[in-house]
Amino acid sequence: MIRRDFSERDIHMALDGELPADERTAYDAWLDANPEMKARSTRFTADRAALQAAFASVLDETVPVRLRKVVLGETPVKAAAPRSRWWLSAAAAVLLAAGGLSGYLAGIGGIGQEDPAEDRLAEQAIAAHVIYAAEKRHAVEVPASDKDHLQTWLSNRVGLKLVAPDLTANGFQLVGGRLLPAGESKAAMLLYEDDKGERISLFVTTESTENAKGTYMAAQDGPQAVYWLDKGYGCAVVGSLPHEQLTVVAKSAYGQLLAGLAS
Amino acid sequence: MDEKKAAILGEIPRLRRYARSLLRDRDSADDLVQDCLERALVRLDNWQTGESPRRWLFTIMHHLFIDQMRKVNRRGEAAMLPLEAGEAVAQPAEQMESIASREIIDALQAISPDRRAALVMVAIEGFSYAEAANILGVPAGTLMSRIARGREELRGLLDDTARRRAIRIVEK
Known part of the structure; x- marks a missing residue:
């Protein structure tokens, strides 16, 4: 087994499915030996589940007609600068x-x-x-x-x-x-x-x-x-x-x- | 209907979800998606056959988002915007949101746009680090750093909210 030191960075990698499969066992053992890191991993996992749950329903919403129309060519496409003011809401x-x-x-x-x-x-x-x-x-x-x-x-x-x-x-x-x-x-x-x-x-x-x-x-x-x-x-x-x-x-x-x- | 357009239509729900996580307000998010679709159709020829429509569209939308955020910063409009401008103020989405969902959506809005985008790409949209780094146009190391710092920031904000809620309960 390859021995290496794990760090907080590996918590993110493990959570995001980026940890190599052959390091998983050693990583799990490291987590078990480090309660603080384990708590952090548990917390990030819960936060991610909450994030996914908060936005899950968007996929089930009916797509607004205006968006379908853009793709189907029923709205004249403007090549000009974006007309919408969505970014104002970001600023707010x-x-x-x-x-x-x-x-x-x-x-x-x-x-x-x-x-x-x-x-x-x-x-x-x-x-x-x-x-x-x-x-x-x-x-x-x-x-x-x-x-x-x-x-x-x-x-x-x-x-x-x-x-x-x-x-x-x-x-x-x-x-x-x-x-x-x-x-x-x-x-x-x-x-x-x-x-x-x-x-x-x-x-x-x-x-x-x-x-x-x-x-x-x-x-x-x-x-x-x-x-x-x-x-x-x-x-x-x-x-x-x-x-x-x-x-x-x-x-x-x-x-x-x-x-x-x-x- | 040609194949390319069918593929684009199929991606709209995902684009809407990404936009909603970036902007919160439903109409603003759909405006961003509309801008993205319009730009995509103008540049339909740039879309390489074999390239994933999802990656191509997310890249376009991300550029629109970041460009506009930069312009907002540059003009100082973020700082000057009058709060009374009703159209500009993000309203809570009309559908029922649980308190937990509302809190995490609010917290997500409060972290920096770069970190928000990186975190959402990976944690909600399920892109790999390599794909997300490619779409966002940053090195993998930067992406990882943004994800890590985004998660820390989000956790801090959620803890603050929980603390404030606890204080309110005590005050009652």
Whole structure:
């Protein structure tokens, strides 16, 4: 029998029928010897069954006449760009998912080598920015008018001495801030706005064990994150400004944050 | 009716199921299927004889989905869309859904489109890793990573929902 070490990756392969048949016995023995992995396998199996059950009835539905007509040539085919607005519903779903944001952020800290810690920080910061910077009336939990309380509250919750950077020299005024989940930890989000209504946000979390810095863009032409990771904390500045401008603002913000932490 | 069209008709139920898992709202999902069928008919000549109609159609539909999601991101419409726009807000499907089904459908909608597509391809549509990677146009390693992370994310969201439900029960 071939002996090899199994990992969580094999749980997915086994579930999806991709595990070679001759490894199955050894895999089952490994599962039996690892209760935690076995529980995970059981859970994923149940989730998959639930997913299949949730969509099973679609196959039994009568096919809408309009779809049959397209194939049978009874509707003139338009070669032009898609006319339908189905993607709007997909966009709305992004907003509706705001309720599940904590889960989304927690879920990002999953497994796999695809995203190292800095990607995770940047993804979390961008996700928060996309959702909250678009909010007109509910963008922040504590407004800038209550700045002292905002700083004390976020410092206590996140566990860092946070001083909201003054970015007026860069044309940005503090709007306020909010507390967010970040993986196992918590994050502070500070929102700023310029006189044209352009918003940037500052995302600070204590969850970090490595040193790194860089720029991260989740989607082409979407908001960018400029981030720093130090042992003990991470910081990302997110916005849709031109890259050079964002970098300048981010450096100013980071410098002041560091000074605040040390004060 | 020619053979190709018959084969395409036969795939509509599967295409509708895939679209529904990507978009949730029934009408929006059928709009996506319609766009896919229209594009397929225009490109009927590109369909190689011997190529599985399922794989060919799923590839077309996936491209439509991803292209539009990217455009939405680029224009920032995801962030700017007013919630009052009734037509845009996904309504729960009209048929009776059990609470468990509704929760898992909601959770699926909340994970990233790339991971959602990868997970659905394999877990619901039953494609092999090789087939799914081919349709989605990504290396097998990326597909596996998306599936693994998609499952983790889904689990986290379902646990959150369960926790919130538990809290509501306690509050009563």
